[in-house]
Structures are given as structure tokens and as C-alpha cells.
Amino acid sequence: MKKTAVALVASSLVIAQDFTNTKLMDGINQLQRGMELAKKKEADLRNPYHFEKAKTQREVSYILASHLDEVGAWMFMVKSFNALSKAVSEKPVMDQLAPQPENSKSHAEKLGIAVESLVKGLIYVRENRGFNCAPAELARGEAYYEALVYELSKSRPNADFLVDFYKRSWAEINKATEMVDLAREGQLECYTGVPFVVQVQRREPEKPPVPLEPAPHQASPREEPLMVTARIHFDFNKHTIKREYIPLLNEVVKTLQENPNIRVRIEGFTDHVGTKAYNERLALRRAQAVRDYLIRAGIPADRIEVAGFGKDRYIADNKTPMGRFTNRRAEFIILQVPGR
Numbered sequence: 001m002k003k004t005a006v007a008l009v010a011s012s013l014v015i016a017q018d019f020t021n022t023k024l025m026d027g028i029n030q031l032q033r034g035m036e037l038a039k040k041k042e043a044d045l046r047n048p049y050h051f052e053k054a055k056t057q058r059e060v061s062y063i064l065a066s067h068l069d070e071v072g073a074w075m076f077m078v079k080s081f082n083a084l085s086k087a088v089s090e091k092p093v094m095d096q097l098a099p100q101p102e103n104s105k106s107h108a109e110k111l112g113i114a115v116e117s118l119v120k121g122l123i124y125v126r127e128n129r130g131f132n133c134a135p136a137e138l139a140r141g142e143a144y145y146e147a148l149v150y151e152l153s154k155s156r157p158n159a160d161f162l163v164d165f166y167k168r169s170w171a172e173i174n175k176a177t178e179m180v181d182l183a184r185e186g187q188l189e190c191y192t193g194v195p196f197v198v199q200v201q202r203r204e205p206e207k208p209p210v211p212l213e214p215a216p217h218q219a220s221p222r223e224e225p226l227m228v229t230a231r232i233h234f235d236f237n238k239h240t241i242k243r244e245y246i247p248l249l250n251e252v253v254k255t256l257q258e259n260p261n262i263r264v265r266i267e268g269f270t271d272h273v274g275t276k277a278y279n280e281r282l283a284l285r286r287a288q289a290v291r292d293y294l295i296r297a298g299i300p301a302d303r304i305e306v307a308g309f310g311k312d313r314y315i316a317d318n319k320t321p322m323g324r325f326t327n328r329r330a331e332f333i334i335l336q337v338p339g340r
Contacts (some may be wrong), residue, residue: 024065024073027229031058031077034084034226043087049135050092054083056143060165063147067158072150074230075248078334079146081228082255083139085262085336088226094131097122098146101153108152111159113166115152118145121173125180133183133190134176141172153247226336232290234328236273239285241293249290252332253297265333266290268308269315271324276311284308286330 035054038044044051061076086092100115108115122141130138148165151157183191230252232245241249256262268287270279287306295301316326 024061024070027074027077028058028062028065030228031061031080031084034081034228037226038084038088041088043084047087047089047092049094049131049139050083050087050089051139052136053095053139053143054080054087056140057083057146060143060147063161067161071244071248075150075251076147077228078230078248078251078255081226081334082251082258084226085255085259088336089259094126095142097126097142098149101149107157107162111162111166113148113162115148118148118166118169118173121170121177125173125176128180128184129191130176130180133188134179137172137176137179141169141176144169144172150247228334229331230334231329231331233325234286234330236271236324236328237282239268239282239289241289249293250297252334253294253299255334256294256299256303259336262334262336263303263305264294265305265307265335267331267333268306269313269327269329269331270310271327272311272314272318273324274311280308280310282308283310286328290330290332 031054035051035058038051038054057076057080061073061080064076065073083095097119100119107113122138122145125134125138125141144165148162148169151161151165180191182188230248232241232248234240234242252264256264266287268283268285268290270283270286273279274282284306285308287308291301291304291306294304314327315329316323318324318327
């Protein structure tokens with residue numbers, strides 16, 4: 001009997017993990033669609049720093065999702081969406097550099113990871129016009145550094161991830177350093193801000209071309225918004241936010257603070273246990289708990305919409321504990337409103 005029970009638990013865990021991984025991959029694919037929309041607006045040319053950062057953070061999200069780090073994967077999805085929203089903005093500015101986590105030296109030193117040197121390299125590129133002269137390399141270096149910081153913040157970080165993110169970040173920093181040094185030595189326009197003008201001989205002006213007939217006016221297609229989804233889970237009969245989801249919520253706060261044209265809809269859900277009326281109230285309380293956290297962090301209430309669905313829209317089988325836990329959730333639909 002014990003072996004049968006263990007086998008059933010193991011089987012339910014595998015099913016739940018496969019389901020979670022599928023939902024994470026759906027979110028990552030949703031980001032890819034957003035990047036295609038941003039590229040149509042030439043965001044990759046007008047703001048390569050944030051566009052490249054969005055691509056790299058999406059890659060980090062995929063890496064974490066592949067190892068079933070659900071919170072980290074959702075968090076880097078939101079980070080990627082934030083960068084993507086900035087990529088299509090009119091006034092791109094450089095992001096603040098993520099601070100090094102406290103009590104991280106012991107993990108880093110054991111693996112030969114010099115975080116302080118890495119930070120100094122990033123600061124050098126940032127202070128030497130890296131945003132203008134090596135935007136893609138700087139963005140990738142910062143994104144991998146953020147992944148390193150996230151992994152170091154764990155009580156038991158993944159050593160392989162630490163080394164991999166560290167090496168990737170250094171590789172981009174070295175490329176960016178070489179580019180800004182060459183730009184400074186050559187006094188290139190990206191470094192000086194002064195355009196290089198080529199002197200040419202004057203020629204006789206050509207006759208103006210015959211004007212063409214104006215094309216008939218066509219209505220511009222409706223602009224499709226950027227969006228991404230994320231979610232957190234709750235204990236049975238609770239609407240208290242679990243501590244492990246705070247970093248994800250803080251990333252949602254940061255995205256809303258840095259992009260005034262972004263709104264969020266929060267939807268609460270329950271498992272199948274209890275009456276319909278009770279679960280509808282509980283589902284709404286879960287959504288409201290997340291809303292209240294965002295408001296306490298400074299997000300205006302009029303940018304947040306909440307709804308509770310109770311015993312509805314299950315995303316996992318309620319026959320297993322893991323399935324019921326998966327259904328007890330609050331989902332965020334983070335949406336960029338065009339024209340705001």
C-alpha cells in the first residue's frame with residue numbers, strides 16, 4: 001500500500017510539473033508575439049538597449065522554466081515585458097543597475113565568481129556611453145547580471161546557473177568595453193554626440209521630379225497591445241500572499257511604476273472545495289489581496305482591475321493536492337494600453 005501511495009504522489013507531481021511547465025512556456029511564447037509586434041514598430045532599431053534586454057530576459061525565463069523555477073520564470077517574464085514596453089516608448093533611458101544581494105559573497109567566492117568586479121565592469125560601460133555605443137551588449141550584460149543576482153538571492157542557489165550567468169555577463173561586458181573604448185579613441189559620434197560630416201563637392205541642383213498623385217487615404221489598422229500574464233498561488237482557504245511570491249509582485253510594481261501606459265487586471269480563483277458562493281468571495285479576496293499590495297507600493301487604484309471567479313476556470317485536475325494548489329491562484333494580465 002505504501003509503495004502504491006508513493007507512486008500515486010510521484011505521478012501527480014510529474015503531471016503537475018508538466019502542466020506548470022506548459023503554462024510557463026505559453027507565457028514565454030506570448031512574449032515572443034510581443035517582440036514581433038515591437039519589431040514591426042522598429043523598436044529594435046530605435047531602442048536596441050531595451051529590445052535586446054527584453055530578448056535576453058525572455059531567454060533567462062526559458063532557462064528557469066526548463067528547471068521548474070516557476071517564480072523566477074514568471075519574474076523574468078515580467079522583466080522582459082517591462083523592457084519590451086520601454087522599447088516601444090518615445091524617450092528611452094538606461095535602467096538602474098540591480099543591487100548586489102546581501103550575504104551573497106559566500107556562494108560566489110566558492111565558485112570563483114567576482115561579483116564586485118562584474119559590477120565595476122558594468123559601471124565602466126554605463127559611464128562611458130555604453131547606452132549609445134554598445135547598447136545591445138550592455139543590455140545583455142545587465143540582463144545576465146540580473147539573473148546572477150536573482151540566483152544569488154536564494155538560500156540554495158544553483159551552482160551551474162551562477163557560473164553560466166556570470167560567464168555570459170562577463171562576455172557581453174568585455175565586448176561592450178572594447179566597443180566604448182574604440183568609440184572614445186576614435187571620437188565617434190555615439191561617444192561625442194557630434195556627427196561626423198563628410199565634405200563633398202557642390203553639384204548643380206537637379207530638376208525636381210514630377211509630383212506623383214497622392215495615394216488614396218487608408219485607415220490605419222488598430223494597434224495591437226503588448227501583454228503578458230503571470231500568477232501566484234495560495235494555501236487552502238487562505239488569501240494571504242505567500243512570501244516566496246513577493247519578488248514577483250515587486251517586479252509587477254516596478255513595471256507599472258516605470259510604464260504609465262500599463263494597466264493590470266487581477267483575477268482570483270479557487271479549487272472545487274466548498275460552496276459556490278463561498279468560493280466566489282474567497283476568489284475575490286485573493287485578487288483584492290494582490291491589488292492592495294500594489295496600492296501600498298504606490299500604484300494608483302484606477303490602474304488596477306480585479307475579479308473573482310471561484311469554482312470556475314480550473315487549470316488543473318482537482319483530484320490531487322497539487323492540482324488543487326495549482327487552481328488556488330491569482331492571475332495577472334499586464335497590458336500596455338496604446339495611446340496612453
